[in-house]
Amino acid sequence: MSELSSLDNDQPLLVAEGLAKNYGRLPACRDVSFALYPGEVLAIVGESGSGKSTLLQLLSAQLAPSAGRVSYRMRDGVLRDLAELGEAERRFLFRTDWGFVHQDPAQGLRMGVSAGANVGERLMAVGWNHYGRIRDTASTWLDRVEIDVGRIDDAPKTYSGGMRQRLQIARNLVTEPRLVFMDEPTGGLDVSVQARLLDLMRNLVSELGLAAIVVTHDLAVARLLSHRVMVMKGGRVIETGLTDQVLDDPREPYTQLLVSSILPP
Amino acid sequence: MTAMIELANAEKTFTMHLQGGVELPVVRGVSFHADPGECVVLSGPSGAGKSSILKMIFGNYRCDSGRIGIRHHGKVVDLATAEPRQVLSIRRSTIGYVSQFLRAVPRVATIDVVAEPLIVNGVAREEARERAGKLLRRLNIPERLWTLPPSTFSGGEQQRVNIARGFISDLPILLLDEPTASLDAANRAVVVELIAEKKTKGVAMVAIVHDDEIRHLIADRIVDVTSFAAAA
Numbered sequence: 001m002s003e004l005s006s007l008d009n010d011q012p013l014l015v016a017e018g019l020a021k022n023y024g025r026l027p028a029c030r031d032v033s034f035a036l037y038p039g040e041v042l043a044i045v046g047e048s049g050s051g052k053s054t055l056l057q058l059l060s061a062q063l064a065p066s067a068g069r070v071s072y073r074m075r076d077g078v079l080r081d082l083a084e085l086g087e088a089e090r091r092f093l094f095r096t097d098w099g100f101v102h103q104d105p106a107q108g109l110r111m112g113v114s115a116g117a118n119v120g121e122r123l124m125a126v127g128w129n130h131y132g133r134i135r136d137t138a139s140t141w142l143d144r145v146e147i148d149v150g151r152i153d154d155a156p157k158t159y160s161g162g163m164r165q166r167l168q169i170a171r172n173l174v175t176e177p178r179l180v181f182m183d184e185p186t187g188g189l190d191v192s193v194q195a196r197l198l199d200l201m202r203n204l205v206s207e208l209g210l211a212a213i214v215v216t217h218d219l220a221v222a223r224l225l226s227h228r229v230m231v232m233k234g235g236r237v238i239e240t241g242l243t244d245q246v247l248d249d250p251r252e253p254y255t256q257l258l259v260s261s262i263l264p265p
Numbered sequence: 266m267t268a269m270i271e272l273a274n275a276e277k278t279f280t281m282h283l284q285g286g287v288e289l290p291v292v293r294g295v296s297f298h299a300d301p302g303e304c305v306v307l308s309g310p311s312g313a314g315k316s317s318i319l320k321m322i323f324g325n326y327r328c329d330s331g332r333i334g335i336r337h338h339g340k341v342v343d344l345a346t347a348e349p350r351q352v353l354s355i356r357r358s359t360i361g362y363v364s365q366f367l368r369a370v371p372r373v374a375t376i377d378v379v380a381e382p383l384i385v386n387g388v389a390r391e392e393a394r395e396r397a398g399k400l401l402r403r404l405n406i407p408e409r410l411w412t413l414p415p416s417t418f419s420g421g422e423q424q425r426v427n428i429a430r431g432f433i434s435d436l437p438i439l440l441l442d443e444p445t446a447s448l449d450a451a452n453r454a455v456v457v458e459l460i461a462e463k464k465t466k467g468v469a470m471v472a473i474v475h476d477d478e479i480r481h482l483i484a485d486r487i488v489d490v491t492s493f494a495a496a497a
Contacts, residue, residue, distance in 0.1 A: 037350060195371040228349050242324065242349045249326045253282035260283060 011073060013038045013179060013211050014059065018068035021054050028054040030235045032068070038178065041205055041212045043222035043243065045258070046232035052215045053183060055232065059213060060100060060181045061090065072179075095125045099172030099180035103187045105164035109156050109171065115142060116152040119171050126175055141170040145200060162193035166200065173204060180205075182214040186221055198224050219262060223247055231255045268298035269438050269469035270322060274331035275345065277317055278495065290495030291317045295331065297488045301437070304460060304470040304483050309490035315473045318490065319440045321345075322471065323362045324352040335359060335438070357385060360438045363431030365446060367415060367423045375418075375426055376401065376411040382434040393433075400429040403455055421447045432459050439463060441472040445479050457482050 012035035019032040029051040036042055044052045057063035059070055061082045070082045074089070075097065085093070094100075102108040109118050119138040120128075128134050139149045145166040156164050165185065172180060185201065186194040202225055205212055216222055222229050222243055229246045231239040231254065239252045250256045275295040281287045292314040299305045307315040320326040321344075322333055328345035335344050337359045342351060356362075361382070379397035384390055401411060404425040410418070415426045424447055431439065441460075445453045453476075460483045463470060474480045480487070 040350070199372045227353055241327075242352055244325050245327060245349075245352075248320070249279075251280070251327070256282050 011038075011077075012036060012079075013040075013073050014213075015071045015079065016059060016068070017071075019055070019058050019065050019070065020067040021051075021058055021063065022066045027235050029058060032058075032237055034230065034237075034240070036179075036211055036213065038211055039209045040228065041210075041214065041226045043226035043229045044213065044215045044232060045217065045219060045222050045229055047217060047258075050232040051235035052232045054235075056181055056183055056213065056215045060098065061085075061093070075178075095122065096175045097177050097179065099175075099177040101165075101168055101172055101180060101182040101185050103184035105156065105161070105168045108168040109164065111157045112155055114153045114155055115147065115159070115167055118156065118167060119174050122171055122175050137174060138170075141174050142167075144204070145170045146196075160193075161189055162197060165189065165197055169201065169204070173208065173210075176208070178211060180210055180212045182212060182216075184216055184218075185214065186216070186218065194221075201225060219247060219258065231258070268300050268334075269336045270471065271298040271334040271341075272296055272318075272322070272332065273334070275318075275321060275328050275333055276330045276495070277314070277321060277326060278329055292490070292493040293495035295321075295493045299438075299469040299471055301467040301469050302464050303485045304464060304472055305486050305488055306472050306474060306480050306484040307490050308480070308487050313490045313494060315490050316442055318493075319362070319442050319471060319473065323360060323440055324356070325362075359436055360440065361431050361434050361436040362440045363428055363442060363444050365424070365443050367427040367430075371416060372414055374412045375406070375415045378415060378426060379429045379433055382430060382436075386434065396433060397429065400433055401426070403459075404429055405452060405455075421449070421452075424448065425452060428456060428459070432463070435466075437468055439468055439470045441470060441474075443473050443475065445474060445476060453479060 014036040017033050019029060020027065021029040032055060044055060046052045054063065058065050061070065064083065071079045072082055073079045100108065116135060116138045119141050120134040123134050123137060139152060142149050142152060147163055147166055156167055159167065186197055189197065198221060214221070214225055226243045229240065229243045230237045231246065231252065233254045239246060239250065239255045246255060247259055250259045272295050276293045277291040279289040279291060281289060295318055297305065307318060309315055317326055321328050324344050331345060333344040334341045335355055337355045342355065344352065344355065376394055376397050379401060380393035383393035383396065398411065406422060406425055415423050418426065428444055445456050448456065457479065460470065472483060474483065
């Protein structure tokens with residue numbers, strides 16, 4: 001990975017402590033603790049049902065934990081418990097300081113309105129009201145995610161899967177968030193489309209110094225995008241460390257199984 | 266210590282859980298150091314653990330016990346116990362690693378692959394690309410290839426791109442894993458020259474080379490890895 005300058009920052013951006021979530025008597029996520037620093041990309045890997053998506057929802061305050069807590073450093077520098085934020089502060093996080101890239105772009109986009117409006121909407125939500133400036137900024141972002149600006153007035157339902165995913169990324173990054181959550185961002189895309197998207201995300205993350213938490217079952221995605229990886233199984237984090245270390249020198253039986261299950265191209 | 270790298274009793278064992286938990290000892294009691302401006306060559310037959318030792322010094326393989334002291338920003342950090350963030354910081358500004366194979370990112374132009382380590386350390390893009398071009402020219406990569414991603418290149422060309430990427434930075438420690446393995450005589454000579462230039466700049470190097478002639482040209486000291494053999 002490139003441009004890690006913000007990694008020298010010694011104040012964590014997000015801190016999880018003893019996080020747990022039970023669905024009835026079924027524990028989906030157990031005793032997860034870690035700190036994420038500005039500019040750091042963390043991958044959460046594991047198979048379906050390992051609890052990684054539940055963990056992502058806990059971390060992004062979309063789900064209340066059964067135990068433990070998540071704290072986030074607000075722009076004023078103060079670390080705050082997410083469960084104790086007021087409505088205005090929560091809105092600020094969701095609309096501005098955080099991004100959320102869903103596996104299915106239809107969940108993160110409004111499929112019936114134009115691409116320009118999809119990007120502009122996040123700006124209007126934070127008070128932009130000059131139509132010309134919003135449109136210019138939207139055009140710039142379409143260009144950055146390699147969407148032909150000539151398609152700005154078309155709705156994403158007319159876009160290909162890869163274009164929709166890139167539009168979703170533009171919509172999320174336009175407000176210059178500090179933290180982006182991604183849930184299987186390349187899932188369901190053709191391999192060639194995946195490579196382009198990964199390269200694009202990798203560049204944007206390093207140029208903008210973004211912190212990101214990426215849930216993926218694809219170890220190649222983790223290797224290309226992340227600095228650090230957490231391996232989950234049965235709702236627990238079973239192994240964690242530098243991404244290349246965990247993938248090249250896996251220690252736990254389950255991690256060794258995951259790594260050895262990759263088919264060579 | 267004034268050494269840039271100092272290993273003391275470093276040890277590594279792989280436990281293969283998928284093969285019934287078989288223990289595969291790799292190295293034990295690894296102790297040696299590298300001073301600024303010195304190239305230490307690891308010798309020993311294939312499978313003796315030379316590459317594993319380099320990977321441990323880079324933090325790519327974990328060290329089970331012992332110590333791997335690295336002089337980083339004037340202080341000694343034990344890489345065997347360092348936090349992931351510290352290891353990343355060390356890789357950014359202290360240790361470079363030239364592996365045998367290039368792990369290229371799809372779609373990135375050769376010139377940018379080579380320039381990237383400089384850009385990461387704050388060198389302006391234009392200057393970084395200029396220096397990348399100079400190095401690629403020295404390593405006989407024709408200019409018409411610079412804008413193409415290296416994934417389409419031949420093995421020897423990819424290795425030279427990898428060498429350019431490894432040698433471009435001003436890092437005080439370089440780890441070289443068979444940097445001349447698939448090169449012709451002219452390009453081998455360029456690599457020998459590059460190593461000599463790094464020595465005059467005070468860079469500490471640990472290298473693996475199988476070619477006796479090259480070893481003779483670059484080595485200031487030879488460390489025999491067979492004495493660290495763990496499989497007794």
